[in-house]
Amino acid sequence: MIVLEDVHKSYGKLKILRGCSASVKLGEVVVVCGPSGSGKSTLIKCVNGLVPFEQGSITVDGVSVSDKKTDLPMLRARIGMVFQNFELYPHMTALENVSLAQIHVLKRSRAEADAGSEKLLARVGLGGKLASRPSQLSGGQQQRVSIARALAMDPKAMLFDEPTSALDPEMINEVLEVMQALALEGMTMMVVTHEMGFAQRVADRVLFMDGGEILEDTPKAQFFTDPATERAKQFLTKVL
Numbered sequence: 001m002i003v004l005e006d007v008h009k010s011y012g013k014l015k016i017l018r019g020c021s022a023s024v025k026l027g028e029v030v031v032v033c034g035p036s037g038s039g040k041s042t043l044i045k046c047v048n049g050l051v052p053f054e055q056g057s058i059t060v061d062g063v064s065v066s067d068k069k070t071d072l073p074m075l076r077a078r079i080g081m082v083f084q085n086f087e088l089y090p091h092m093t094a095l096e097n098v099s100l101a102q103i104h105v106l107k108r109s110r111a112e113a114d115a116g117s118e119k120l121l122a123r124v125g126l127g128g129k130l131a132s133r134p135s136q137l138s139g140g141q142q143q144r145v146s147i148a149r150a151l152a153m154d155p156k157a158m159l160f161d162e163p164t165s166a167l168d169p170e171m172i173n174e175v176l177e178v179m180q181a182l183a184l185e186g187m188t189m190m191v192v193t194h195e196m197g198f199a200q201r202v203a204d205r206v207l208f209m210d211g212g213e214i215l216e217d218t219p220k221a222q223f224f225t226d227p228a229t230e231r232a233k234q235f236l237t238k239v240l
């Protein structure tokens with residue numbers, strides 16, 4: 001579903017990604033971890049075309065992200081992205097946040113979009129919060145709205161960039177549970193997270209990044225018991 005081949009990305013003279021290759025198969029859950037500044041966010045943003053890269057290729061369901069002929073807004077619409085800071089529209093209700101892109105990008109009628117949004121908000125446990133604005137919701141609830149919003153576009157895959165890092169500890173599990181349910185339903189997912197419990201429960205494979213490189217691409221069981229690199233071992237002693 002997602003294939004990265006030798007992706008290089010620099011900001012000015014600073015090399016951020018130094019030849020990253022990886023793939024995520026249909027229905028697979030891949031957790032990306034590694035120290036702060038290792039390039040995890042940059043990598044995941046390259047996958048949905050938010051960040052351009054100089055060299056290499058990325059395809060999502062066979063469509064090239066960097067090909068100038070690709071309809072990038074449409075491709076991006078079909079890859080769900082969930083950020084650390086929710087990125088909801090503050091002046092809109094939960095329902096309106098989830099319906100907006102369905103109406104403007106997928107050209108659904110408002111009635112059709114709202115009906116879909118209601119179902120999705122119920123699915124993430126927010127059936128009673130349709131009319132609430134973000135400021136009236138907890139961080140965990142806001143993040144679940146943003147997951148519902150991403151799902152509303154019928155995404156081929158979902159990308160998560162530290163979705164629980166901005167949350168109070170007591171709200172982390174309600175978001176991880178929604179993500180776990182999605183994974184069990186067969187969603188293809190790439191998840192940047194330091195929640196190693198989630199990785200142990202849900203991931204198929206773990207990518208470990210350091211210094212702009214993917215140092216490990218390892219089945220979950222092996223990553224946690226016998227990582228291949230010393231740097232991953234050190235990282236695990238800090239996060240486990």
Ligand code: ADP
Pocket residue numbers: 011016034035036037038039040041042043
């Ligand atoms: P991570 O998500 O693993 O913490 P990032 O991908 O955010 O890492 O960042 C990797 C490196 O790229 C860091 O050194 C960061 O300072 C740098 N970086 C990220 N975004 C930009 C940017 N827009 N301009 C310049 N440098 C950036």
Ligand code: MG
Pocket residue numbers: 040041042161162
């Ligand atoms: Mg990051």
